[in-house]
Amino acid sequence: MQTTQLDPSLSNALAAARSPGLTLVIGTKNLSSWSMRAWVAMTAFGIPFQEVRVELDKPDTANRICSYSACGRVPVLLAGEITIWDSLAIVEYLAEQFPEQHLWPQDVAARAMARSICAEMHCGFTDLRNAMPMNISASLPGKGRTNGAQADIGRISEIWEECLSRFGHHQFLFGDFSIADAYFAPVVSRFRTYGVSLAPALDAYCQRVLAHPAVARWVTEALAETQAAPHADAAD
Numbered sequence: 001m002q003t004t005q006l007d008p009s010l011s012n013a014l015a016a017a018r019s020p021g022l023t024l025v026i027g028t029k030n031l032s033s034w035s036m037r038a039w040v041a042m043t044a045f046g047i048p049f050q051e052v053r054v055e056l057d058k059p060d061t062a063n064r065i066c067s068y069s070a071c072g073r074v075p076v077l078l079a080g081e082i083t084i085w086d087s088l089a090i091v092e093y094l095a096e097q098f099p100e101q102h103l104w105p106q107d108v109a110a111r112a113m114a115r116s117i118c119a120e121m122h123c124g125f126t127d128l129r130n131a132m133p134m135n136i137s138a139s140l141p142g143k144g145r146t147n148g149a150q151a152d153i154g155r156i157s158e159i160w161e162e163c164l165s166r167f168g169h170h171q172f173l174f175g176d177f178s179i180a181d182a183y184f185a186p187v188v189s190r191f192r193t194y195g196v197s198l199a200p201a202l203d204a205y206c207q208r209v210l211a212h213p214a215v216a217r218w219v220t221e222a223l224a225e226t227q228a229a230p231h232a233d234a235a236d
Contacts, residue, residue: 022049024090025068025076028056029222033134033186036218038075038090041182044214045101047094049077088122091179105174110167114180117159117173121183128152132190136219137226141195153196156187160202170201177212185215 024042026035042049054064054074062072069076069085077084077093084090095103105111127148163173163180173180188209191198198206209215 021078021080022047023052023078024049025052025054025065025074025078027054027074028225029053029218030136030225031056031134032074033129033189034073034087035075036134036186036189037087037183038077040185040214040218041091041094041103041179043217044177044182044212045094045098045103047098047101087183088118091118091182095179102176103179105167105176105178105180107167107174110174113163113167114174114178117163118180118183120159121187125152125156125187128156128187128190132194134186134190135193136189136222138193139195140193144194153191156184157198157202160184160205161199164201164205168205170204172205172208181209181212182214185209185218188215189219 022042024038026032026039029036039051041047052068054061065074065076066072068078069083071085073085075085075087075090077090079093079097082093084093091103095101105114127146131144131146131149160173164170167174169175172178173184188206190196191206192210210219
């Protein structure tokens with residue numbers, strides 16, 4: 001079966017026409033892993049949006065976030081009269097609105113697995129989150145190595161190995177960059193911050209994720225946030 005690829009300029013024009021007024025409310029880029037997931041996905045696929053950044057761990061943080069969503073957490077996507085306040089719901093909404101961008105893998109089996117691992121990331125790995133909070137600007141090798149965090153690292157390694165071998169062709173998890181890679185990008189950042197040693201193929205995958213333009217831009221802007229501020233740990 002022959003598939004038709006849209007010209008990139010036409011694809012971007014369609015995206016702009018169907019996303020008037022999209023606003024993504026995020027937290028501090030150095031610390032907010034959930035914000036990173038949604039932001040990287042939108043940026044990687046050229047979906048136009050306005051960014052509103054709320055600095056975390058400030059006296060007015062909760063009030064500022066609640067002015068956008070009663071949930072009180074980031075990220076929040078504002079799409080006209082629609083408010084979406086969960087990262088997985090945000091990327092699913094975007095995949096529905098921009099089907100030609102193929103945010104999820106096109107193959108049925110790959111797409112099912114991609115959704116499964118993102119759901120597992122969304123609701124699991126609490127030991128890793130607690131022991132190794134995202135802090136892009138820090139270097140903390142060896143810290144946070146609780147038994148639970150080590151178990152989570154092992155499970156993530158299993159996921160990556162299976163995806164790369166079955167679907168990734170040793171590139172991204174499902175070949176082309178997808179929501180799944182955006183969802184695991186904060187984990188890649190954690191592994192770098194805490195000096196987690198990985199098998200060569202998985203380390204190479206991490207380097208590809210970090211080199212992706214959307215991820216690299218997030219990291220650059222996260223580092224710029226911290227140039228005049230001390231490092232601070234923060235949970236997800």
